[in-house]
Amino acid sequence: MAINKSLIGVVGAGTMGAGIAQVAAQAGFETLLYDVKQEFIDKGLGRIRTFIQGSKDRGKISAEEAERVLARLTGTLKLEDLGPARIVIEAAPENLDLKREIYQKLDTASEPETLLASNTSSLSVTAIAAAIKNPGRVLGMHFFNPPPLMALVEVIQGEQTSSQTMDEAVELVRLLKKTPVRTKDTPGFVVNRIARPFYNEALRILEDGQITVDVIDHIMKGAGKFRMGPFELMDLIGIDINFTATESMYRAFFLDPRFRPSPIQQKMFQAGHLGRKTGRGFYKYESK
């Protein structure tokens, strides 16, 4: 078995996994999408088909191109099928034990020079890589949601990631027609860490009182030229996702007060006021 340079493997057919598989197929790679149940794979491939259909309807791609992209995508229930891939991008649930199990299997199933990339946003790449014999080929490749539309990919160097792996990964991200940014393996990497105060300090100002969320949002757009205010954006992202990210970063930075989560956001999380998706967050939304 030799490495197949035009093959990309994706582990996990959820929102991020399916989105990454779509990016790979659109960039011209043969793409294998792995998950543990056929229904997960079908759902993921279905989501990609809907997206591609939409692009075709809006005239963004031709019918022939849509056909070719879909023809490059195959689902599989066998992790070892991903073995010859140039890179395997893992987008499994954010659970360290589960991920380590996957990397141990990939360690023996894949070619020694296959790059193993995790799409984790909150776990340490170094901790994931420690599960296998050659952690030098493991790195982080953090796509943003939704991957087909977001241009950025953070390419994360764990403690043991080799510089050759980093260089190859950066080149691959360019081949995927995305913009790579190199970062070290620190909590939140670049974007989630540096953007934290946009949410957290807005929440702190809300806690201080004598102000409402719509006034803060209005100021951030009218004085700051941000395209969305922090509360609108938290409602869009999901209060659960935003709160969990802050909490995990707070723990990862050993309780540094810079990352202290907000009791207001915690209560909303507990009450199930999760933003747009539940019809209520900092604002109320019609329907649902």
Added chain:
Amino acid sequence: MSPNSPVQVAIVGTNRLAGELLRLCQGHGLQASPYSGAEKVTASTSLAIETLAGTEAEKKRNIEKLDQKLSAPAVIVSSCLGFSATHIASWTSRPERVVGFATFYPAEEKKVIELTAGLRTDEPSLAQTENFFQALGKETARVKDMPGLIFPRILSLIINEAARSLDEGVAAAEDIDTALRLGTNYPLGPLRWADQVGLDEVLTVLEGLQRETGDDRYRPTPLLKRMVLAGRLGEFSGEGFYQYNKEP
């Protein structure tokens, strides 16, 4: 001042904000005079804008001088990037006429200007300040009295975290800026934004919040302090996180 008499504006300071405010006043037909210091401000002034972010000693001297020079009904509108309006008002004999405002360069392109009342500020002074900024074509928002108010406060914390990440070697400056523009849709990367605003002003906000709250979350990252001490204040100084071509 009677409601019908024309507003006589004094703009105190030599920074970019003072220049911008003067241009805005002239562009909107307001009578405004620039003053490099508070000593020469005339008694006929009805509204004085004090633009210094600066150190406590300098700012206090400016405000005390204004308080002496101005007639009793004149309003003092002071930049509260680093001090609460209540704190600034405590340096005067008439704290009821002191109003705080906060903005970052460039103020000319801001749609909204944030204003705040100190604990003893009276409503007519605040209303007069609102009228003034509205006459410049700005919307105003009343917010709670804290150093840096809202937008400068939040942006300063984002910049502080970006500077810290850079100092720790997490990523290169260009990569940090690219990441935030593409990953979160920011209009500018935080380090480029810092260079536009001025690193000294960012530091003023962080130090003001740290002093006011005693909370460690506001501690400025050492790189930011060193850059300010080294005069690498951003675009207008020729160098900040990036290099700029100095004018010949």
